[in-house]
Amino acid sequence: MKMSIRNAEELTRKLGQVVYVAGAQWGDEGKGKLVDILSQKYDIIARAAGGANAGHTICVNKNGKSEKFIFHQLPSGVLHEGKICIIGNGCVIHIATLLDEIHQLREKGIDVMRQLMISDRAHIIFDYHKEIDEIQEDRKGDKKVGTTKRGIGPAYTDKISRSGIRMADLLDFDGFAAKFRANAERKMKLFGIKIDIEKQINFYKDAVELIQPLIINTIEYLEKAYKEGKTILVEGAQGSHLDIDFGTYPYVTSSSTTSGGACTGLGIAPSKISSVVGIAKAYTTRVGAGPFPTELGDIEGTMLRDKGAEFGATTGRPRRCGWFDAVVVKNAITISGINSINLTKLDVLTGFQNIKIAVGYKLDGENISFVPALLNEFERVEVKYIDMPGWTEDISDAKKFMNLPKNARNYVLKLEEILEVPVNFIGVGVHRNEMIYR
Numbered sequence: 001m002k003m004s005i006r007n008a009e010e011l012t013r014k015l016g017q018v019v020y021v022a023g024a025q026w027g028d029e030g031k032g033k034l035v036d037i038l039s040q041k042y043d044i045i046a047r048a049a050g051g052a053n054a055g056h057t058i059c060v061n062k063n064g065k066s067e068k069f070i071f072h073q074l075p076s077g078v079l080h081e082g083k084i085c086i087i088g089n090g091c092v093i094h095i096a097t098l099l100d101e102i103h104q105l106r107e108k109g110i111d112v113m114r115q116l117m118i119s120d121r122a123h124i125i126f127d128y129h130k131e132i133d134e135i136q137e138d139r140k141g142d143k144k145v146g147t148t149k150r151g152i153g154p155a156y157t158d159k160i161s162r163s164g165i166r167m168a169d170l171l172d173f174d175g176f177a178a179k180f181r182a183n184a185e186r187k188m189k190l191f192g193i194k195i196d197i198e199k200q201i202n203f204y205k206d207a208v209e210l211i212q213p214l215i216i217n218t219i220e221y222l223e224k225a226y227k228e229g230k231t232i233l234v235e236g237a238q239g240s241h242l243d244i245d246f247g248t249y250p251y252v253t254s255s256s257t258t259s260g261g262a263c264t265g266l267g268i269a270p271s272k273i274s275s276v277v278g279i280a281k282a283y284t285t286r287v288g289a290g291p292f293p294t295e296l297g298d299i300e301g302t303m304l305r306d307k308g309a310e311f312g313a314t315t316g317r318p319r320r321c322g323w324f325d326a327v328v329v330k331n332a333i334t335i336s337g338i339n340s341i342n343l344t345k346l347d348v349l350t351g352f353q354n355i356k357i358a359v360g361y362k363l364d365g366e367n368i369s370f371v372p373a374l375l376n377e378f379e380r381v382e383v384k385y386i387d388m389p390g391w392t393e394d395i396s397d398a399k400k401f402m403n404l405p406k407n408a409r410n411y412v413l414k415l416e417e418i419l420e421v422p423v424n425f426i427g428v429g430v431h432r433n434e435m436i437y438r
């Protein structure tokens with residue numbers, strides 16, 4: 001997308017009516033920050049996939065103080081009054097976590113109930129899904145995925161095996177209770193766990209009183225809104241390489257994290273998506289297990305983790321850190337149709353004398369420019385790097401591309417040249433105003 005951007009308003013006009021924000025690496029790229037910024041200009045902000053495995057951070061400056069919000073179940077647009085936030089059919093919802101998030105925001109004076117809608121087709125994550133997640137991870141021994149233990153895999157397993165329970169079921173409570181009893185009994189037998197079925201049913205009886213008005217046919221709502229010309233921002237969760245189909249399987253999550261997931265997870269047809277913004281860190285991080293060719297294990301890796309505060313927003317685990325991998329990001333560009341990039345955390349690279357970019361791999365002596373399907377191949381690729389000179393100046397106050405030191409500009413321009421997609425936004429700090437538009 002060719003554009004010269006001066007501010008969020010101009011940008012929204014260029015991005016069009018329906019925008020998907022996609023993580024282009026392994027998650028935690030900084031999606032929450034951009035979604036929060038763009039939410040000012042969009043009418044509807046919708047999540048299409050995943051559940052409370054997501055951790056989207058937003059830092060807001062208020063009365064000279066920085067306030068941090070981390071969203072797991074809720075879309076990152078909720079801080080903007082009057083904006084409609086939708087949890088789509090492709091999501092999985094742990095209701096207690098959702099209520100907790102709503103409650104925490106209420107304590108800060110934000111009433112989410114007025115702006116939230118939940119798809120009647122979204123599946124419910126029960127506590128037993130979380131327990132099963134733990135059990136299955138333990139049973140994997142040294143082959144653990146390193147899940148967030150939020151019950152994501154087991155809930156999507158029930159969905160795909162056609163035994164899941166959906167939000168709509170809550171609206172027919174006797175039917176819900178019967179389904180819950182049957183599922184819980186089966187899980188107790190299969191996994192040897194204890195479930196206090198009646199206590200759980202009572203919890204959902206109380207919960208439904210609160211959330212019943214929020215459960216609607218979001219597909220119909222979105223279609224009507226689209227026809228009225230309302231703008232829709234779809235907030236991707238996780239990253240392209242955690243996608244169940246396109247990720248580093250089996251070290252992935254259990255949902256579709258690419259732009260296709262926006263269609264299946266919200267009922268928005270592909271022809272309606274006007275642009276896809278890919279979020280990519282100026283380096284790479286990953287939490288959990290799985291191949292990561294550019295991972296740094298030495299001093300530079302620790303430096304990136306410390307400078308970038310690379311600790312999981314959901315689990316607090318230290319994130320693995322490494323250099324920017326253009327093969328990985330190009331793969332995401334292909335799969336999601338990314339036509340605009342937000343490069344995040346460029347400020348974290350300040351102080352590195354030499355910065356590397358992975359531009360290709362060698363597998364068994366052959367040059368390859370794609371991510372191999374076989375894990376043992378991906379694990380043994382030899383990475384081809386180019387070196388870029390670093391900079392020492394603090395860039396967090398830069399408001400324009402031209403304010404950046406020459407070497408920082410060159411780094412961005414080099415990435416743009418390799419990726420063949422414009423870098424329209426550059427993150428230089430955690431706050432809303434620490435973003436360069438170009």
Ligand code: GDP
Pocket residue numbers: 023027028029030031032033054055056057058059308309312313344345346347348426427428429430434
């Ligand atoms: P998400 O899951 O993609 O929304 O990302 P997370 O919130 O899990 O992790 C991104 C982290 O980077 C958060 O702590 C953000 O506050 C922070 N962040 C986002 N953009 C920038 C940036 O441009 N510079 C710096 N220093 N931090 C950033």
Ligand code: IMO
Pocket residue numbers: 023026027028029053054055056145146147148149150151152153236237238239242251252253254287288289313
């Ligand atoms: P956001 O939206 C980073 C990773 C887990 C694990 C794998 C499977 O904040 O970018 P799961 O609990 O989904 O079954 O775990 O996926 N993972 C994430 N990593 N950011 C996320 O979300 C993630 N959601 C899941 O660490 O490796």
Ligand code: MG
Pocket residue numbers: 027028029054055056057313314
């Ligand atoms: Mg995150």
